[in-house]
Amino acid sequence: MKIPLSWLKDFIDIDGLSVEDIARKLTLAGMEVDEILYAGLEMPTYKEGEKHEFKTNGIAWDKEKIFVAEIREVKAHPNADKLTLLDLFDGQQGQIVLTGAPNIFHLKGTGKLEKPIKVAYAKEGSILYDGHVEGQQLMTLKRAKIRGVDSYSMVCSEKELGITDESDGIIILDDDALVGMPLADYIGDAVLDISIVPNMARNANVIGIARELAALTGRELKQPKIELKTSGDSVEGLVEIEITNSELNPRFVAGLIRNVEIKPSPYQIQRRLKLAGIRAINNIVDASNYAMIELGQPLHAFDYDVLKERAGKNKIKITTRTAKDGETLTTLDGVKRKLTSMNVLVCDEKGSLSLAGVMGGSESEVYDASKEVLDAKGIETKADETPQGKITSRGKSTVNILLEGAAWNFINIRRTAKQHNLPSEASFRFSRGVHPAVAEQGVKRGLQYMAAWAGGAVAPGLVDVYPLKPKDSIVELTSHDVKKLLGIDLTLKEIAALLERLEFKCEVKDTKLIVTAPSHRMDIDEGVVGLADVLEEVARGYGYDNIPVTTMADALPPQVGNPVHEWEEHLRDLLIAFGLQEVATYRMTSVEKESRVAKYDEYVRIANPIAPEKSVLRRSLVASVLDVLEKNIRLGESISLFEIGSIFEPVKNDLPNEPRKLAIAMTGLREATAWDVKDSSKLDFYDLKGRIELTLSGLRLTDVSYTASESTPYLHPGKAAEVKVNGQVMGVFGELHPLVKEKYELGDASRPVLVAEFDLELLRKATPTYGIVPVSEFPPVYEDIAIIVDESVLAEEIEALIKQTGGKIVTNVRLFDVYRDEKIGAGKKSLAYSLTYQAEKTMTDADAAAIRNKIVKRLEKEVGAKLRG
């Protein structure tokens, strides 16, 4: 919402307040000023090291160089057909000014003007925006010779003065401009660009902001003066209104003005509208828009004669109703719209006239024969666009106007505007809520401006159907309520003073304050919610900055921690300690992307994906991590990644399951290379297994076993294992299947790619509390044994046998070599173990030999092992 300061001044005296003061007060009270745009007024200057407060843009108009001047004659340029020379008076002397402006070109060579044209005149050295380049670029006006004529000053366009982004001619000022007056003093302005949050919809207009500012500064709000001079027959006898659903249409007000002349609005009005971000169209459209920006009530202007013609001999009867499913309406943008029973229509006896509160129909729009079909709601239609189906010619321009100001259900309007994708200034306001009370004021204001700018006579009276008058909310509160929620001590009188500034009516009854919300407010409820609504207004009025800063005195709940969260964080710490980099990926992916590694029949599907590659929720965390591995494959000699997160398993018509998973992917060199380390061995199955072992032991899991597994399709069938803890499968890992690997761009094909996937809930539940093994005061004895066994014997079996046989004395069994050669024989392998013996005494050689013999005998017996050399 853009509010020009000059417009704000119509309703509040801001003397003594700088633009920044105003912006700061509004911002802190919930109307955040995103930017201040200067269009003429002096800008604040910040010295080195001084604090800024707002994003600012625009230019100040130099009072020594930029003035109001008048063109007295438009003469031909001796050497250029498209340029003209202006005979101009700047208040002190005559000037010859060169221009190419198209909007005075028709006056070329017509001699001395009967009525001089008032313009904005800039002298040499003025800082302006360059009118000849795209966008806004500052330039300093310099002396130059153009086609043989000396040029040292110029007549400005809106773009050059920073009023609009583009313009097609020079500004022609209103007649009241005083020649010689600095332009900044005449129309210098600044615009506050304010964010309007949904519960402040009431302030999406000039008077709303003025009212807030008045409350914040303790100044007086100057209510708009609405005075209508009326003549002719009253509208009440000419038009009848019927509302069929008062929930959807609580009020409908219509007024009539006769014999208007459609032409441009006064420049001051156009300028304010443009600064507010609204295109100036003509005096009728501008009057509707101007009244809307000012008071917040969107208006809709019908061509009264079209309505009369449609009604024939009958009285005009306007009915509001919901559309029939499939009913159509051609809106003024020329689009034939298919409607649903949710949409509300404004109709006459012959059919629909407009999509209520959103957009008018083309047939009954105000029509300017000299230009175009026009839109009373400010929707942009460019002159050179003629959308298909548009009625472009109705003969004569509109002269009689029926002006509608209605109230609509904001949720219904929001849905309709979304359904038909029709955002507009009107639907923006209606879809956030416009109080029905504003409708009458809005229509009167619109008629007042039409009469002022387009001539014509306002018909007496209004047709006002108001079946659902909202009750003004009443809220009771006490000083205790204020203390309890806000933490501040205020008397009822002080509370009342804060609220009355915002037009709440307050009445003290014993210890209670009875507060009645003003009739423009739709955001104040009753009961316990109403209390919060009113307390918010008290807090805003008191100033958030003035509320004290205290330490919570309320009871601290028992501190219980979150073991699940803490366990996951512990797991992350373990994984990074073992050299794995954490990644975090999108939950949304595509079936195609995941199908490279795993295929699932069912997915949780996004109904409104932003792109096909983000259309389902992931089911495989391995797929996510492999995608990242692929992306980074050329960025390091070794890449080891993991992710912890949810996957999503669909449940028909219900919320999906969101199990937490861990996925690991790694490939590349085992050791970091250095200038003297040339180890090129690559990460393989056992590197991943080692990290898994370390991780599981870091989680204190003891009963862990690994079994070969061919059941995971994306893993190499001979290099894959299931991990069981306490006999239950917790995850799988291994080398990526060659056929899966082919589907990724993973660089050097000789490098194995290792992946692992674990279910975190199972792992966490298996994680025990634990006690340590005491450290013995006696020295351990280390011994190596090497045995030869058949290839088919698994390392796991041998280790289990050694541990079983050795009992408590054998505290560690570490395989340090696996060896095969001819001497050992085909189909055989040698395994070398380093054993640690620990007894609660100093062991002798004989003690060690006894255990060793026992172990060897057991291995011979159970797996046919032979002790090696």
Next chain:
Amino acid sequence: MLDKLNDIEKSALESLDAITDQAALDAWRISTLGRSSPLMSVFAEFGKLSKEEKPVIGVAANRVKVALEAALAERAQAVKNAALAKSLEEEKLDVTLPGRTKHIGRLHPSTQQLRRVLAILAEMGFQVYTSREVETDEMNFQMLNFPLHHPARDMQDTFFVEAGDRGDNPILMRTHTSPGQIRAMREAVATNPQNPPPIRIALPGMCFRYEQITARSEIQFNQVEGLAVGKNITFADLKGTIADFVRRMFGEGARLRFRASYFPFTEPSAEVDVECFVCGGKGCQVCKNSGWLEILGCGMVHPVVLQNGGYDPKIYSGFAWGMGPERQLMLRNKINDIRYFWGNDVRFLEQF
């Protein structure tokens, strides 16, 4: 005899002076002080001397022996020092050659920031509470005072999930962690329906918004909310708690301001700005020349939300605030593109 001793001393000292290595030193010791050295032969022939000669020669021979031994010790030390100096010189490294490294792992920057935030909150008594990422419209919106079709929903563009026709309760990707507020309150109420306990929790987790992915906007982001509910919690307490948090997160000198704002699930609501720590409030690109950075939204829990959680708003009050760890990191580490976070380029990740 005395002359002979003097000659022995003189020539021995002369030859010692020329010695620079251990082997020559050993040879000198044998030839000068060894059993068959001229000096030792003087001692060996001591018995043959006259009674008068004995004390004179004895004293002189001993003096020479002590002197030569001292000279040897001194020379030996010098030789050792020289050898050490030589070997140290020879072992000299190029200390500018790079060290040998390891492949190491790091936490994702979002995890790191989440930990910082949650650690501060934990010390303030706010314990972690997590909940699901796919939610119902009811939990994500309706319970949090976003009625159906309410314009407040425009503030949070939503991804919906295909789940058949569920009428007014479609399934969606949560747009904030706030559904956890309702779940946590209901769980707490279940423990003591007559007198629900106070609540102080932190709600971290991934949230989703229907946006285009650009340098400034993402479809997913982490959020952390704080929620306190109790029988006497005020807006002033909210200010105090936020001030505590901001001091610890952004430094002791961090100035902050509370601006009135609107969130459907809090009332009164506020947005909190901290003085731009990039420029110190003087105005820069990061703060768009405003001198302030918007860092969190907060407010007193809306009575409807308390009610939906099972807490009577006539008795209980509370506050909540929400913030984005990725946004905090972007401000703190001058990250100009939010897409880095889920882009997972190791060249980005390695910088944290």
